[in-house]
Amino acid sequence: MSQSDEAVLKKFPTGFRGEVLRPRDPGYAAARKIFYTHTDHATPALIARAADAQDVLAVTRFAGETGTPLAVRAGGHSVDGSGMPDGALVVDVSALKAIELDTSTGIARLGSGVLLGEMDTTLERHELVVPAGTVSNTGVAGLTLGGGVGYNMRRYGATVDNLLSMEVATVDGRLVTASAKENQDLFWALRGGGGNFGVVTSFEFQARPLGPQVSAGFVPFPAESAPEVLAAWREYMADAPRELSVIAAMTQCPPMPVVPERYHGADVVLLLVVHTGPPEKTEALVDGLAALGPAIVKAVQPVPWSVANSMLDAIAPPGHRSYTKGAYLSELTDDVIDIVTRHAAAHLPSAGPVASTVQNLWSMGGAITEDFDEDSAAFSREGANWFWETVTLWDTPDQDAGFHAWVDGVHAALKPHVRSNCYVNLSTDNGADWRRGVWGSPERYARLERAKADWDPQNLLRFNKNIEPAKAV
Ligand SMILES: Cc1cc2nc3c(=O)[nH]c(=O)nc-3n(C[C@H](O)[C@H](O)[C@H](O)COP(=O)(O)OP(=O)(O)OC[C@H]3O[C@@H](n4cnc5c(N)ncnc54)[C@H](O)[C@@H]3O)c2cc1C
Structure with missing residues (x-):
């Protein structure tokens, strides 16, 4: 941040009802924390913790009037750490809990x-x-x-x-x-x-x-059977009901009591299952999934929705370094299965209690791709029948290079097979060329550039997967 920017921030509005935190203030260190730590060297110049919508407005107005770039922090999960950038003015909306x-x-x-x-x-x-x-x-x-x-x-x-x-x-x-x-x-x-x-x-x-009860859990298979399980799962999902969600995770098996001990920490392909349809149909659906290969166990049970929708919390804890790449696939071809399973087998040895190299394959389809048009919103979904992503966790900077190389290696190998549109939230920003494609066609990107020119012509809201304003003609 330049000295002139610092001078501007000294004039931050006095009527602000929430907390205003600068680097030396008590509470600043806690306010600066976000979900991942790989960007925690960043030192925002001022964090404005809004108490209400009027406070948020005071910050956007101030940013606009002074030409100060503005970052936004809500839940703090951005994979790029864009909610807390170095030197920035940050409006933190996390207290708006109504x-x-x-x-x-x-x-x-x-x-x-x-x-x-x-x-x-x-x-x-x-x-x-x-x-x-x-x-x-x-x-x-x-x-x-x-x-x-x-x-x-x-x-x-x-x-x-x-x-x-x-x-x-x-x-x-x-x-x-x-x-x-x-x-x-x-x-x-x-x-x-x-x-x-x-x-x-x-x-x-x-x-x-939804509910009141849903069914949730997992069906793991030994990693050696992953190619056959994934190929059979591809066929299974073609006729699966929309109420069935399955994510295939190539991971190391968590040490859960229901899993025989010899598989704890072993490489597996784990089908993560959530069924929200009629409970009497769950058993047959889970049996069908377990029959896709040599299932280690079937652990799917009735639970309240909020339990189902937090079962991944334990394997995605806050406070670690991470590097995420994601991509849409039109088809889960045999070549794709070969690439992801080979890279899963070549993952890094676990170093430290949390180190993990996971690849998730999400089966999309149903309402998200069939009921809503590509042009109904800026979110792009065309051809997105499958989604691939990496979820990596580690703790120390000396491990950065290894984890980055592993993620980039799988991503590069998949490049000929993935689509140019992508889900922006589950991938690190891959640069300007990538951003021109992730929202779909050039026409859609041009529409976003025009909206940017209308609503943020100075590109003050630039700490994000950034879209530059269309140039005036
Ligand atoms: C562990 C983990 C699991 C995830 N699982 C899923 C998943 O299952 N499905 C899925 O779709 N995504 C998932 N994501 C991705 C998630 O959707 C994105 O990281 C998202 O940006 C998080 O939002 P946030 O408010 O928590 O993050 P923040 O870091 O607070 O915000 C991210 C960015 O969003 C913008 N933003 C936030 N709030 C506002 C606002 N009020 N006004 C304007 N802009 C704003 C800003 O540009 C900000 O930098 C996951 C991420 C993590 C880390």
Whole structure:
């Protein structure tokens, strides 16, 4: 941050009701923490912890009037650490926790600091859900603005497909509504274009029926059988009901009591199963999955939705370094299966208690790709029948090079097989060329650039998968 920027931040508005934290203030260190630690060398110049929407507006207005670049922190899960960049002015919306549900319509209004688990536990009391992600401490805000994929996407679509409206603080100092009726261009761009266009203070979703109980758990197979299991799973998912979600994780088996001890820590392909359809159909579906190979165990049981939607929390703990790449695949071909299983077998030896090199394959299809048009929102889904991602965790900087090389190696090998569009939230930013393709066609990218020029012409909201404003002609 330059001296002139520092001088500007000294003039930060005095009427701000939340906390204003600069590097020497008590509370700054705690406020700076985000989910992953690989960016924790970053020292934001000022963290403004908003108490309410008016506080958020005060910050966006200040940023606009002074030309100060602005970062946004909600749940803190960004894989790039973009919520807490070095030298930046940060507006932290994590205290905006209000949840209001109209039980007669199922319309839920959430403050932009709500986390997925908070939303799930509130809505499940009314047998409702907003389809979102799979780890309970992820922020609704960042997840929704990128698209939002999870166990209910095959049944109900992406998170953005269930979004009715947003309240947005803009850098020209207004609090506006974005919906299908008001500011339609902003509504389109924010549903997938991330935090490029304004700071969302609240979201209004149409919640959907779910539960009261769902079934969740896993079916692991020894790693040697992974190629045959994945090929059979590909066929199985072609006719699977939309209420069945399966993620295939190539991982090391967690030491769970239900798994024989000889498999604890062993390489496995683990089918992570969530069934939200009629409970009487679960057993046959799980039996069908277990018959895809030499299953080690079938551990799928009835649980409340919030339990199902937090079962990954234990294997995705906060406080570690990480490097994530993701890509859409139109087809799960034999070549792709060969690449992912060979790289799974060649993973790094576990060094330290958390070190892990996981590849997840998500079966998409159903509502997310069939019921919603590619052009209904900026979130791109065309041809996205499968999604591949790496989930890596380690602790010390000396291990960075090894983990980066492993992730980049699988990604490079898959390159001829993956699509150019991608889910922005589950991949590290791969640079300007990649960004021109991730939202789909050149026309769609041009539409995002125009929205950026309209809503953030100075590109103050640049700490994200950044879209530059269209140049005036
Ligand atoms: C462990 C883990 C599990 C995950 N699982 C899933 C999953 O199952 N499904 C899925 O879809 N994604 C998943 N993700 C990805 C997740 O959706 C993104 O990391 C998302 O950006 C997190 O949002 P956040 O609010 O927690 O993060 P933050 O770091 O707080 O925000 C990320 C970015 O979003 C933007 N942003 C946040 N809030 C606002 C706002 N109010 N207004 C404007 N812009 C804003 C900003 O650009 C910010 O830098 C996972 C990530 C992690 C780390």
